[in-house]
Each structure stands twice: as structure tokens, then as C-alpha cells.
Amino acid sequence: MSTNLLKIQEKIKLSESLHITGRWLNHTGIEEYFPEELVITVRASTPIAEICTVLAENDQVLPFYIDDKTQSIGAVYAIGAQDLSDSVLGVQIIDGTGELLNFGGQVMKNVAGYDVARMLVGSRGQLAVVTQISFKVMPRQYVGELKFRAKTVERSALREEVEKRLKTVFDPRGIFS
Amino acid sequence: MKIVNELLDKLPKEIVLTGEENTRPFECDGLSVYRQKPLAVVLPDNIEQIKQVLKICKKHNTPVVTRGAGTGLAGGAMPLENSVVLGLSKLNKVKSIDANNQLAVVEPGVRNIAISEAVAKYGLYYAPDPSSQIACSIGGNVAENSGGVHCLKYGLTVHNVEAVKILTINGEELVLSRDDQGLGLLAMMNGSEGLLGVIVEITVKLTQTPKLARVIMAGFDSVRDCANSVADIIKAGIIPAGLEMMDGFAIEAAEGFAKVGYPLDAQALLLCELDGSEAEVQAELEVALKVLSVASSIKVSNNEQERLDLWKGRKSAFPAVGRLSPDYYCMDGTIPKRHLADMLEKINELSKKYQLRVANVFHAGDGNLHPLILYDANIEGELERTEEFGTEILKLSVDMGGSITGEHGVGVEKLDAMCHQFNSKELEIFHKIKAAFDPEGLLNPGKAIPELHRCAELGAMHVHHGQLPHPELERF
Numbered sequence: 001m002s003t004n005l006l007k008i009q010e011k012i013k014l015s016e017s018l019h020i021t022g023r024w025l026n027h028t029g030i031e032e033y034f035p036e037e038l039v040i041t042v043r044a045s046t047p048i049a050e051i052c053t054v055l056a057e058n059d060q061v062l063p064f065y066i067d068d069k070t071q072s073i074g075a076v077y078a079i080g081a082q083d084l085s086d087s088v089l090g091v092q093i094i095d096g097t098g099e100l101l102n103f104g105g106q107v108m109k110n111v112a113g114y115d116v117a118r119m120l121v122g123s124r125g126q127l128a129v130v131t132q133i134s135f136k137v138m139p140r141q142y143v144g145e146l147k148f149r150a151k152t153v154e155r156s157a158l159r160e161e162v163e164k165r166l167k168t169v170f171d172p173r174g175i176f177s
Numbered sequence: 178m179k180i181v182n183e184l185l186d187k188l189p190k191e192i193v194l195t196g197e198e199n200t201r202p203f204e205c206d207g208l209s210v211y212r213q214k215p216l217a218v219v220l221p222d223n224i225e226q227i228k229q230v231l232k233i234c235k236k237h238n239t240p241v242v243t244r245g246a247g248t249g250l251a252g253g254a255m256p257l258e259n260s261v262v263l264g265l266s267k268l269n270k271v272k273s274i275d276a277n278n279q280l281a282v283v284e285p286g287v288r289n290i291a292i293s294e295a296v297a298k299y300g301l302y303y304a305p306d307p308s309s310q311i312a313c314s315i316g317g318n319v320a321e322n323s324g325g326v327h328c329l330k331y332g333l334t335v336h337n338v339e340a341v342k343i344l345t346i347n348g349e350e351l352v353l354s355r356d357d358q359g360l361g362l363l364a365m366m367n368g369s370e371g372l373l374g375v376i377v378e379i380t381v382k383l384t385q386t387p388k389l390a391r392v393i394m395a396g397f398d399s400v401r402d403c404a405n406s407v408a409d410i411i412k413a414g415i416i417p418a419g420l421e422m423m424d425g426f427a428i429e430a431a432e433g434f435a436k437v438g439y440p441l442d443a444q445a446l447l448l449c450e451l452d453g454s455e456a457e458v459q460a461e462l463e464v465a466l467k468v469l470s471v472a473s474s475i476k477v478s479n480n481e482q483e484r485l486d487l488w489k490g491r492k493s494a495f496p497a498v499g500r501l502s503p504d505y506y507c508m509d510g511t512i513p514k515r516h517l518a519d520m521l522e523k524i525n526e527l528s529k530k531y532q533l534r535v536a537n538v539f540h541a542g543d544g545n546l547h548p549l550i551l552y553d554a555n556i557e558g559e560l561e562r563t564e565e566f567g568t569e570i571l572k573l574s575v576d577m578g579g580s581i582t583g584e585h586g587v588g589v590e591k592l593d594a595m596c597h598q599f600n601s602k603e604l605e606i607f608h609k610i611k612a613a614f615d616p617e618g619l620l621n622p623g624k625a626i627p628e629l630h631r632c633a634e635l636g637a638m639h640v641h642h643g644q645l646p647h648p649e650l651e652r653f
Contacts, residue, residue, distance in 0.1 A: 034513065035411075036411050036412040037408075037411075038411060059414060080358070080361070101603050101606065105579065107512065107513060107544055107578070107579050108543035109511045109540075109580070109584055111321065111580075111584060111585070112580050112587060112591070112599075113607050114369055114607055115368055116365070116607075118361045118364035119361045119364060120361065121364070139415070141414070142416050149356065151358045152354065152356045152358060158345070158349055159351060159357075162351070162614065163360050166613050169609040169612075
């Protein structure tokens with residue numbers, strides 16, 4: 001674990017209110033990449049363009065729609081980019097109490113525990129600080145044209161309620177805004 | 178029992194099963210070593226009846242165990258003591274098919290293969306194919322996030338589901354879709370093992386049936402060469418539709434049963450299926466054959482019959498092993514592919530240690546292991562030894578950076594192994610997630626996630642991503 005993460009854990013423990021951005025986190029770089037496993041693990045503040053360059057050396061790609069590659073990978077994860085969830089294998093997060101937690105991993109098939117790594121896609125930095133993400137990547141020739149599809153904005157009251165309760169699970173003090 | 182009387186009172190009598198004889202068929206799922214009879218089994222015909230069951234169970238504070246076809250291999254659908262089983266097999270209609278958008282809306286009790294049969298006339302099929310696909314239900318598939326032979330290219334259940342409708346324990350309907358703004362609740366519902374909600378409707382994604390599929394069978398003199406070829410094929414830029422590996426013992430068992438011409442002198446066998454247009458298959462075939470030139474024998478299917486024959490051995494591997502032993506225990510760990518050969522060696526060492534034979538059948542392409550441990554439940558202590566052996570394999574999987582379960586789920590079977598994969602803080606998060614959906618803990622409680630005291634009593638050593646405390650120490 002880098003000292004960087006320990007510092008962030010400390011900061012979270014001491015904070016009462018935090019707005020998480022890629023720049024605030026400032027945790028960049030490719031952690032691990034195994035082309036023959038079709039797996040890459042990246043730190044959340046890494047610009048997408050940097051990841052794409054590394055993958056291109058092996059003629060591999062991130063198989064989901066990205067409109068702006070200058071963004072960090074953590075940002076598109078937080079927004080919940082089109083079909084990004086399908087490629088997520090695991091995450092490392094720091095929750096609202098400052099605990100460093102891991103869900104999922106680097107393997108294609110993994111049904112141990114609830115799929116928190118995919119559930120947090122679209123969580124907009126409201127539940128936890130996502131520090132590291134593992135993705136399944138694909139050889140370029142297997143990925144067809146990726147198109148944007150608008151998301152449904154309409155939400156039921158029950159869904160709002162469930163999401164509110166899930167926020168409390170990860171951020172019991174309500175510090176992430 | 179008050180609750181049984183109320184179920185009989187408020188629901189049509191013919192859908193409520195009570196008493197020793199009637200509930201016995203439901204006392205276990207595909208993992209028959211764990212058994213428990215429920216208070217009652219309800220087999221509803223419609224969603225309103227499911228709501229009624231939930232309402233009555235909530236009123237009496239009685240656990241509900243939702244059940245599909247009961248083919249699960251981890252005890253996920255095994256009844257709990259004093260529980261009501263909610264069997265959804267009668268909800269078996271394909272409600273609509275949208276061939277243009279490659280979608281179908283189905284009820285949870287529809288069998289996996291029945292979806293493919295219903296859409297075949299449009300040149301479509303439902304891709305995930307767990308080996309129980311002729312019997313297992315789509316609702317169960319979603320609850321377990323089932324896999325199969327073709328996951329590497331076509332994905333797991335979670336990749337092939339567009340939307341689900343669930344009922345909460347309060348009987349409220351919640352529709353979760355791929356297009357929703359907000360948290361990935363649809364993804365989390367996949368593999369939630371009946372602990373968060375009752376899945377009552379599923380919209381599945383359909384896939385175009387490939388024009389052509391051919392399979393390469395490659396025999397190897399060494400397990401390591403075979404395992405390395407798995408990585409080399411992917412490295413060469415090919416994603417096979419299926420990539421399966423068997424060890425010498427599994428080859429022998431399968432050939433003895435299916436008689437399809439597997440090389441009996443090989444130490445390991447690889448089945449590599451390529452599909453797509455004729456041109457695509459031809460191009461992939463050339464690359465794959467070059468990679469597989471290290472094999473001691475090669476056979477490529479030249480027609481559909483030959484392809485099916487080559488698969489027949491693999492697909493009958495489990496019953497074939499069942500012929501050689503009174504009982505067998507099927508494991509389900511996953512590991513990064515680069516550790517396949519090491520894992521096989523370790524399993525062989527453990528096989529000697531426990532004096533139990535093992536046949537290895539792997540979904541090698543995605544690192545999913547199915548070691549079959551042969552045992553005899555009538556010999557005292559042999560089941561316990563088998564479970565201990567299995568637990569060692571699962572711990573090894575975690576230590577190598579993998580997972581205790583790739584596609585079978587945790588159920589009741591792998592609760593102890595969960596303590597090895599997750600620390601207490603992570604397990605606590607899981608418990609709180611359940612409580613966010615089901616505060617009283619009535620939906621399949623006690624399954625999938627171990628209680629923290631259970632892990633503490635085991636004294637489990639928690640490991641993450643292969644990073645052991647004191648890595649300098651050898652562990653076997």
C-alpha cells in the first residue's frame with residue numbers, strides 16, 4: 001500500500017465533508033497489466049488516454065464507450081459510462097469511515113459476495129473513494145462499434161430509498177458530497 | 178403451525194405443499210449432502226400469489242427461500258429450518274420476443290435452454306450455457322450469476338441481462354435496468370443468491386447464432402505445456418468461444434464413457450472452439466493451430482457431427498467420473514490463467530496427502546477450475562476429508578489471486594471459505610447491503626455471507642490478491 005492511500009484514509013477519518021475528484025485523489029498509474037489474462041488494474045486518477053496507449057501495445061482496448069479520453073478512469077466509473085460495468089472485475093475503495101476495502105478481483109468469473117465492484121459504477125463519489133479498478137480488456141478486433149445510449153433519468157421513490165440506504169452502508173457519517 | 182394454516186387459507190390449496198412426504202423433494206438442491214425440510218413449499222402461478230406469500234411470511238417473521246429448478250451446486254436453494262420455500266417453476270412463460278432488438282422478456286421459471294429454443298427461428302439464442310441448461314431456470318441463473326462454457330467470449334449472466342423486476346420482502350415491485358441512472362443495482366442483483374429480493378421477471382439479451390463453429394482438440398504430453406497454450410492462444414489475440422482443459426484422469430473417464438476418440442496417452446487435453454463467419458473461423462483456426470503446434474496430437478472438427486462428438490466427452494465428464502466412484506465433490510475456484518499449471522501440481526500433491534483421487538475439468542479460458550474429488554460417503558470420515566481437501570483448493574485459489582467460486586455461488590457450502598477471501602470489514606458491508614434491502618433478514622438468511630463470529634471461530638487467515646502475511650514461509 002502506498003503512503004498516498006494511508007494519507008487519504010487519514011484525511012477521510014478526520015473529515016466531515018469531502019467532495020471527491022480525480023485531482024483531489026491524485027492516485028495515478030497502471031498497477032498491473034496481464035495481456036494474456038485480458039486484465040488491467042489501474043489507479044483511479046489515471047487518464048484514460050494513458051491506459052489506452054498501454055493497451056494498444058498489445059492491440060487491446062477498453063471495450064466500452066468513452067467520449068473524452070482526457071478524463072480519468074475513476075471519473076467515467078463514477079459517472080457510470082455506457083456498459084463500463086460489464087468490463088469491471090474488481091475495485092479497491094476507501095469507505096466513509098476510512099477503511100480500505102477490496103471487492104471482486106482480477107479474475108473473469110467471481111461470484112463470492114455481492115458484486116460491489118459493479119454496484120458502485122455510477123455512484124458519483126457519493127458512497128466511497130474508489131482508488132483502484134480492475135477491468136477485463138479485449139483484443140481490438142472483437143470489439144464492434146461502440147455507441148452512446150442515453151440513460152433513463154426517471155426514478156421510482158423506492159429506488160431512491162434503496163440508494164439512500166446503500167449510501168449509509170458505505171458512508172455512515174454522510175461525508176461524501 | 179399458524180403460518181401453514183394461513184398459507185392454506187389465503188392461497189389456492191393445490192399450490193401449497195405441506196407434510197413430510199410432499200416437502201421431501203424440496204429438502205435439498207443439487208448439493209444433496211445438505212438437507213433440511215421446510216415448513217411448507219408454495220408453488221405460485223402468478224406474481225400476486227408471490228406477494229401474498231411474502232406478506233404472510235413477513236407477518237409470521239418466517240424466512241423465505243426462493244427456488245428455481247433446484248439444480249444449484251452450493252446449497253443456495255436448500256430450505257432453512259422453519260422456512261417457507263417459494264418455488265417459481267410454474268412461472269415458465271416467455272412473455273415476449275423482440276427479435277429486432279435481440280431481447281426477450283421471460284418469467285423466472287423458464288428453463289435456460291427453453292429461451293434459446295423459443296428464439297431459434299429468428300437465428301438467435303441465449304448465450305450463457307451452464308452445464309445444467311436443460312433443467313436450470315433463468316431466475317436461478319440470475320440469482321447465481323451463472324456461467325458456462327462460453328463465458329470468455331459471450332460473458333456471464335450479468336452481461337446478458339438487460340433488466341429484472343424484483344419484489345422486495347414488502348412485496349413492492351422494483352424494476353432495475355441497464356439504462357438506469359444511478360448505482361449498478363441490476364449488476365448487484367445478479368449473483369445475490371436470493372438474499373436481496375425475489376426475481377419475478379427478466380429481460381435477457383439474445384445473441385446471433387454464429388454461422389459456423391469448429392473445435393480443435395489438442396492432446397499434450399505435459400500438463401504445463403497445455404496450460405501454457407491457454408495463455409498463448411489469448412496472447413495471440415484470439416478469444417475462443419470455448420477453451421476447456423481436462424487432465425489425464427478426466428480424459429480417461431470421459432473416453433471410457435463417451436467413446437469419442439480422446440487420446441488416452443495424453444496427460445492433458447484442450448478443446449478450443451472457434452465460431453463466427455467462415456472467414457473469421459478460418460483466420461482464427463490458422464493462428465490457433467500455429468500456437469498449438471506444441472501439442473502431441475491435434476484433431477479439428479470438419480462438420481457439425483464431429484464437433485458435437487468432440488464436445489460429448491467433455492460434457493459427459495461429470496457423469497463419467499460418477500461411474501468411477503460412489504460420490505464426487507465438485508469444486509469451483511477461479512485463478513489467473515498463468516497459475517493453471519502450478520494449481521494442477523498442487524492439487525495432485527493434495528490428492529496424495531488426502532488419499533483421494535481427483536479428476537480435473539477446467540473452463541481454462543477464464544481460469545475457472547472444477548476439480549472433482551472422488552469419495553465414498555459410506556466410508557466414515559471420507560466426506561469430511563473431502564471437504565477439507567476442497568477447502569484447501571479454495572484457499573489456494575484465493576492465495577493465487579483468484580476466488581472461491583466462479584459460477585456456483587457460496588450458498589451454505591462455501592461460507593467458511595468466504596472468511597478467507599474477505600476481511601471482517603468487507604463482510605460487514607455485505608451484511609449491511611442485505612439489511613438495506615431486507616432489514617428483518619427474511620430472504621434466504623444465513624446463506625452466501627458468513628456471520629463474523631463464524632470466521633473468528635475458524636481463525637481464518639485473510640489474504641488479498643495473493644499477498645500473504647510472511648510470504649517467505651512456504652504454505653501447502
